[in-house]
Amino acid sequence: MSIASLEAALPGLMVQRLEVPQHINWQVIFDGLGTGLPDDYIALAESYPRLEIGQFLSVTSPAPGNEAGFVEVAREDLAGAEGMAQKGMLGGYPAFPESGGLLLWGSSIDGDEFYWRTAGQPNEWTVVVAGRNDDWYHYEGSLTGYLAWLCSGTAAPHGLPPNFPGPEPVVSVG
Template sequence: MDDELVSTQTPRRRVTDPEEALALLERAVPGLTDLRRPVRAVIDWDGFEQGLGTGLPSDFKHLAEWYPVFDIGGFLVIRLPEPGEEGRTLKATRDCLAVLADAWLEPGLGLLAHPAPGGLLPWGESCDGDQFMWSATGLTPQDWVVTVASRGGAWWHYGGGVVQFLADYCTETLEPWGLPPIDLAVPPS
């Protein structure tokens, strides 16, 4: 299987404004705003991105500045750098990249791990071991799409950013190929 054979879901409209995307997510997840920081966090993005060897999408950075690490429905954990803990998050991301390269990516799959051009860069995981990543393709990180690898073997792309993906997943606007529906009765932690 190669990347052209991995199916893609495309939102009706790609939300590119980070504030609009975050508002969609906050409307989609009851109780999420209870976790919102009272003031925007200062995160060492220069150091974090330099350590990754790439910039990151603005919607993800905006989410991390307003929210600590959280999960949705006791299922999907979003890895966000915390102020002063950027090095720890960077190490965890590198560890996930190593596991991704060793255990998930099969020869001939057509998808490679970051830092390969267009490589996959993890940003979340489920309690069932599903992986949520960016495909670092396009001219800028704003062009990246979400790639999902379910433990059941389904690989697919979502043609939008992380925050819009989360909102669409929670509102069942997208088809959760290989993933269970999110139980929004479980409050974010």
């Protein structure tokens, strides 16, 4: 999937796209995390700083000039995920950097968490949703594919509120 499929599923998104993609020093992030990231996520982060859908789901993204801060927060999230995995509270998944480990890319205001399952190369990573009520869902596709599927109204929200994202979700960036 691509950013275009997400823009098609969220009509209010395209008008908020940056005219000039923001320049993010991805190498700082890749070096700090010890991995690359999926191309669709990179395109999304460069086109839409900090995307929020339906005043509910936020996609974490780096800000130009604060790449080291992004890595620091990601490492804190990874330490928390490792602790959860050791206690058997990560849905049976390991934490990144283990193969197939979970790496956080978003969250909701209700405490739901959205991860990549990091098996294979970054463009092969799939999505895992950890609902706040210990509902786990694995989507066999990309981040933008998952969001487009969820926002198109054709997908059940799998542990998320049943009315999310609604017929015309509000989309905000920035």
